[in-house]
Amino acid sequence: MNAHAIRRAYAKNLHDNGASVALISKTLGHSDLSSTVFYLDLDVEEVAKDLRGYL
DSSP: OOHHHHHHHHHHHHHHTTOOHHHHHHHHTOSSHHHHHHHHTOOHHHHHHHHHTTO
């Protein structure tokens, strides 16, 4: 277990409990949502669907 694994587990836990990708991105300090999508190993279509809910 290393710091990266803990950080990734924290991010996945947030996502699994309903946090938006945008919120997780801010929490992790990512400057680009694509970094967070890659970090969480999410499908781009899934992210697009989540974001559409805010429009």
